[in-house]
Amino acid sequence: MSRAAPVLRLRGAAYTHPGGAGVRGLDFDILPGEAVALIGPNGAGKSTLLGGLLGLVPRTAGVVEYGGASHASIGMIGFLPQSAELDPDFPISLEQVVMQGRYRRLGLFRWPGRADREAVRAALDAVGLTELAPRRFGDLSGGQRQRGLLARALASEPSLLLLDEPFNGLDQQNRDALIETLRGLKARGVAVLVSTHDLELARVVCDTVVLVNGEQLAHGPVDEVLTLGNLQECFEGTEIEIDEHTLVVPGHEGY
Known part of the structure; x- marks a missing residue:
């Protein structure tokens, strides 16, 4: 059986804000029905990558293909931002x-x-x-x-769903509901790229992980990438510990 064509393909891609901050060396595919966890510290370039895929941050190097095309078609990408922009009183x-x-x-x-x-x-x-x-x-x-x-x-x-820290502030009931939703979307063939510091989400929903800190540091199956050594390299200069659910980096919130 032939391998499905990627929904998203990056080869040596870089996205850079006009001020100079960005992320480079991005080199991975996302297949239909595959979920990829994007993990890294604050300022690592996770939101920059999501913004770049949405066309909000300029691509400054490499190749990015959306289902084989150089641009995403209308409705191809769905996006869940980190915080709601809707006034709850509206x-x-x-x-x-x-x-x-x-x-x-x-x-x-x-x-x-x-x-x-x-x-x-x-x-x-x-x-x-x-x-x-x-x-x-x-x-x-x-x-x-x-x-x-x-x-x-x-x-x-959408055929590609981008999620920016979707578990922030959720209680266990809503966490469980979100996990089941993502599993259902994968079963329907939706590709998912999720920026998160929640290791439970990565382990129970995601197939592969991309570690970034200004550049791509590692990419591969969850169990092979989410090692203490890789995470220490990614969160350089900071003592880290890992519990069942969360990557804990003292002095930081919302990675």
């Missing part, structure tokens, strides 16, 4: 928030049609929030709002 329902994920596909001067409403329902079902669709977004718990924003990212029916 009078908008969860269903309306998720419908925002269809706007790029709709374009100007088009009202949502049957296909758009079905995509929204499918996205809400994927994150387990169908019954809360008419609720005001601001009335949901923090974990439910996070899952609602994930549903918004899924509404575009």
Whole structure:
């Protein structure tokens, strides 16, 4: 059986902000149904890479292909940011928030049609929030709002999903729900790139890991890359310890 074509392919890629900060030496593939954990300290370039893939940070070296093309097609990439940009006091329902994920596909001067409403329902079902669709977004718990924003990212029916620290601030119930959602997306063939410091997420959901600190330091299967030696090199100059769930780096938060 032939190997599936990558959803995302990077070869010697670099992304650099106008001020000079960036990440380089990126060289890995993400296949359909594969989840890749992106791990590194603050300022390592994780968010820079995600922004670059979204077209928000200039690529300054190398080759990046999206399903064999040099640019991502409309709706190909879904993105869950690290923090919600929606005002919880704004009078908008969860269903309306998720419908925002269809706007790029709709374009100007088009009202949502049957296909758009079905995509929204499918996205809400994927994150387990169908019954809360008419609720005001601001009335949901923090974990439910996070899952609602994930549903918004899924509404575009992406083949590549980018997640920036999706577990920050989630209680165990919402953590478990998110893990099951990601497993379901993988089973449907969605490729996932997740920036995280949560080793449990990497171990139970992800297939491979990319370690970065200004450049790519390692890439490979989770068990081969998430070693104490590799993590000490990645988080250089800082004493680290690893527990069951989290990479602990004293003096830092949110990697």
